[in-house]
Amino acid sequence: MCPRPCRIVVICPKNGFESWEKEWVATFGEKLPLSCFSLGDPAIAAMSTERRRNALSLDSGACNLFTFNYESLSGYVRELHAIIPDQTLLVFDEVHRVKAIGGRRAEAALEAADGAKFVIALTGTPIPNTYQDIYNLLHILYPDDYDTFFGYEPGELRAPDADLQASLNDSLAPFFCRTNKDELGVPRPEPDEIVEIEATPDEDTLLRVLYASCPNALARIIRTLQLESDPEMLCSAVDPGDLEYVLDQVGDDYSDIDYVDFSQTFYEAIERSRPSSKLVACERLVERIVAEGRPVIVWCIFVRSIANLRRDLAAMGIPAEAIYGATPQEERREILNDFRAGRFRVLVTNPQTLAESVSLHSVCHDAVYFEYSYNLVHLLQSKDRIHRLGLPDNQKTRYYFMREKFMRDGRELSLDAVIYNRLKEKEQTMLDAIDRGCLEGGHLDDEDLRIIFERLLGEDAKSLEY
The missing domain is CATH 3.40.50.300 (P-loop containing nucleotide triphosphate hydrolases)
Incomplete structure (x- = not known):
């Protein structure tokens, strides 16, 4: 029988460091005083990477809580291998962050979990896109048993039919617990x-010009959001970093979303539309x-x-x-x-x-x-x-x-309304799956883009690039 864990190693977003420390104190108090090695500690953060590694290896023996973020994990895997197999509970908080098969974060997480005897994975959104998102999750939890007990190849998980989804959920059922807020x-x-906000005539004009000049569906969403928020953003190329804030999947080539040199009349309308x-x-x-x-x-x-x-x-x-x-x-x-x-x-x-x-x-x-x-x-x-x-x-x-x-061609148009309704549909799908005790499949960006613009533009959506 394995001895009980005496320390916890948590892999989580940076914002989670403080929460884990506070929960430790609230839970254990003086019975088990907190001694934490955290990359969020200013003293540790100020060290060079090599000094942090040495401190982790040589000076952390008395620590009972360790917190690392997913982005930095790959730099400390070797040192963690000396800690994790020995009476340690390894926790992956917000584990959906490592869903990309073959991704750098995923590889580091899999390597860190190698040899761990106690592993817990936490997430509120286990399958944000497709069933492929469980591939890394299950390999982290059950690296030695995946092939014999689950055995699903990534290609099978991308778009499983109803029978395969039922088989997947039957296989997964003993290994996860999920509750709702009720x-x-x-x-x-x-x-x-x-x-509700009614666009001004100048804002309507800007939207018409944008729709005439942006054949790419994603470009229209980005540019419309910018028009609504601060029209001056239309004067510059789209920041590729902003795409991650809109997309569910990241890493595709969206280089065709770029700045368009509009007419002087367009720029004058921008000035009149600020704020x-x-x-x-x-x-x-x-x-x-x-x-x-x-x-x-x-x-x-x-x-x-x-x-x-x-x-x-x-x-x-x-x-x-x-x-x-x-x-x-x-x-x-x-x-x-x-x-x-x-x-x-x-x-x-x-x-x-x-x-x-x-x-x-x-x-x-x-x-x-x-x-x-x-x-x-x-x-x-x-x-x-x-x-x-x-x-x-x-x-x-x-x-x-x-x-x-907005008003376009004599009819009311609201991208916000269509996106909101799509979000509510996706949310209800998830809630229904929780009530059924199963994991629901998510949605790919291309699918969402097509649904949104078909509802927004009707037949005109067929001319867009997805």
């Missing part, structure tokens, strides 16, 4: 509040929520939108702080602690930075979605920051979705 006693949120109608409406909504004494999180996609909102709110006398990818880890902690302490009431961020492993439900119960894409993982994870286990039964949680409406 079972946990989390009070249901209020119905989503949709904030955008959607930005002004969002700022007024935030102002109302704050005036009612409630803290609020504003979710964006683009870093420029985060900066715009923070700047404008400050000009309105509303202190706001921002967290995005470039925000240093220690600064993120300070901002989150200040938000929890009530030192400011508005936090502006994006899902790719803050949608995982951060708990704010004790202090914030309102979230505004200024920008959102059809990425269901980002939506669900961001909602969970303020709606999770631990809320009192009478607590109200409110979500607000900004929805802009």
Whole structure:
């Protein structure tokens, strides 16, 4: 019989470091005082990589909690191999981060788990895209048994038919446990509040020009979101980094999404459309929520939108702080602690930075979605920051979705509305699968793009490039 674990090694997003430390203290208290080796520790972070490796090998013997992020894991696998097989519980938190078969993160996770006797994988979205997403997960948990007990090849998992899906779920059933929020006693949120915004004539003009010049479906989504948020973004090429914030899958070649040199009339319409109608409406909504004494999180996609909102709110006398990818880890902690302490009431961020492993439900119960894409993982994870286990039964949680409406060829058109409805469909599919006790298949980007534009444009969608 294996001896019980005496330490935990956690692989998780950077934002999860503090949460694991706080949960340790809350759970064990003085019975098992925390001694943590964390890449988020400023003293450790300030070391060179070689010094960190030496410290992990030579100075961490008394530590009972270790936290590493997925991006850095590959640099410490050798040192972890000396720790993990010996009375250690290895936890992969938000394990969907290693879904890409053959990806660098996945290879590092598989190597780190080699030889581990106690392994747990945690995720709220086990199959965000296709059943292929379980391939790495099962190899991490059961490397010696996968071929004999499961044995599915990646090609089989990409688009399994109904019979294979049933077989997959039968095979998986003994090895996972999944609960919904009703079972946990989390009070249901209020119905989503949709904030309708009518585009100005200039914004309608900009949309018509964009649709005439963008035959690529993804380009239309990116550019429409930019038009709604800050039309000046249309004057520059799309930042490839922004694509990850919209897509469920990353790594494809989207080089055909690029800057178009428009006419002078187009640029004049851009100037007349700033600030955008959607930005002004969002700022007024935030102002109302704050005036009612409630803290609020504003979710964006683009870093420029985060900066715009923070700047404008400050000009309105509303202190706001921002967290995005470039925000240093220690600064993120300070901002989150200040938000929890009530030192400011508005936090502006994006899902790719803050949608995982951060708990704010004790202090914030309102979230505004200024920008959102059809990425269901980002939506669900961001909602969970303020709606999770631990809320009192009478607590109200409110979500607000900004929805802009344009006029095109004499009819109303709203990309926001179509994306929102698609998200709700995908969310319901997931909830239904949880109720049935099975894992549901996800959705590929190409499939989502086609569905969205068929609903938005009807027959005209056939001319688009996907």
